[in-house]
Amino acid sequence: MTRKTAAPGGPATAEGPPAVALRGATASLGGRPVLRGVDLTVAPGETVALLGANGSGKSTTIRAVLGQVPLTGGELELFGTPLARFRDWQRLGYVPQRSTAAAGVPATVREVVAAGRLARRKFRPLGRADKAAVRHALEQVGMDDRAKDPVDALSGGQHQRVLIARALAAEPELLIMDEPLAGVDVGNQEALAATLREQVDQGTSVLLVLHELGPLAPLIDRAVVLRDGQVERVDNPDRLHDLACHPHGSEPAEAAPAPKIETGSLT
Ligand SMILES: Nc1ncnc2c1ncn2[C@@H]1O[C@H](COP(=O)(O)OP(=O)(O)OP(=O)(O)O)[C@@H](O)[C@H]1O
Known part of the structure; x- marks a missing residue:
């Protein structure tokens, strides 16, 4: 297992360049x-x-990290490479905010998940390793028995699981997820937390937007709290219990205030 102890405000003992290094982004x-x-x-x-x-x-x-929103200032490196020179998009998997992009098109669950291999395959047919990765991703989210179903037939939560499988099929080194638990019922949230635990234990870096930590709380090394486009504070695991109860940064009356960490100290 490659997990490491993070110091408040920043990673302490990571090896190799950070998966994401965003500095002074505007x-x-x-x-x-x-x-x-x-x-x-x-x-x-x-x-x-x-x-x-x-x-x-x-x-x-996170859209800036993915290069989808251009920065007007600051710097972004992915795996140590400035964004302008970065080409290894197959190293990233992305689960967009609750999306219906795959709905309304005549695609099966397997076809949507197989799209997660596109960055690796371009437009070549899927090879054996691709098919195995797609199958494994479907199993990871418990949707293997629905592989042949049209995505239109799925519930919102199932749809979300398919989008997560699409990202996992890429076998990413960095998994970026925007509210992955939205619309997923409690039982399946637990299952997804277990899936994510597997990924993390294999060394995958994860950046995720959450409204509530829920069952993902034990997985989280650091929580970066944004307010009005700036980092309000960074919380280490000791503070995550409070965050689980007050995900938007309001302080419980009896709790000590979280230490303020200047944004410049994060990297
Ligand atoms: N395409 C856009 N054009 C103009 N303003 C936008 C656009 N997308 C987002 N914004 C604005 O940018 C700000 C930040 O939006 P963003 O979606 O990043 O916030 P968020 O923290 O992810 O919010 P939520 O939790 O509601 O998803 C908001 O004020 C939003 O209205």
């Missing part, structure tokens, strides 16, 4: 500044949760 959407100097590091094997109120910039941050 970005605007619709002419309005949405990210206002975000620092975020995900070390190899580390699991980092992005928390914060609606509109605080969580999704924009």
Whole structure:
């Protein structure tokens, strides 16, 4: 197992370059500044949760990490390579925020999950290893018995599991998930937490947006709390219990205030 002990505010003992190193990131959407100097590091094997109120910039941050939102300032490196030179997109798996992108098209569950191999295969037919990865991903989310079903026939929670399987099929070194538990019932949340535990134990780095930590709480090494496009604070595992109860940063009356950590100290 490659898990490591993270110091408050940043990874302490990671080997190799961070999977994600975002420094002083600024970005605007619709002419309005949405990210206002975000620092975020995900070390190899580390699991980092992005928390914060609606509109605080969580999704924009991860879309910036994926190169989908251009930075107006700051720097981004993925696996030690500046974004402009980064080409190894097959090293990343992405679960977008609750999406219906695959619905309405005549695709089966297996076809949607197989799309997770696209970055590796380009448009070549799936090989044996690809098929095995797709099968394994379907098993991981408990959807192997639905492989031939049209995605249109699925419930919202099942759809979400298929999107997670699509990301897992890529066998990513960095898994990025935007609210992966949204619409997933409690039993399946537990199952997904177990799946994610397997990935983390294999050394996968994880960056995920969460509204509530729920069953994922024990997996999380660090929680970065955003507020109005800036890092409000960073919480280490000692604080995660409180966060589970107060995911948007409000303090319980009896709790000591979380230490304020300057954004510049994260990397
Ligand atoms: N395409 C867009 N054009 C203009 N403004 C946008 C766009 N997308 C997001 N925003 C704004 O940017 C801000 C940050 O949005 P973002 O989706 O990153 O927040 P979030 O923390 O992920 O919120 P939520 O928890 O509701 O998903 C919000 O004020 C939002 O209204």
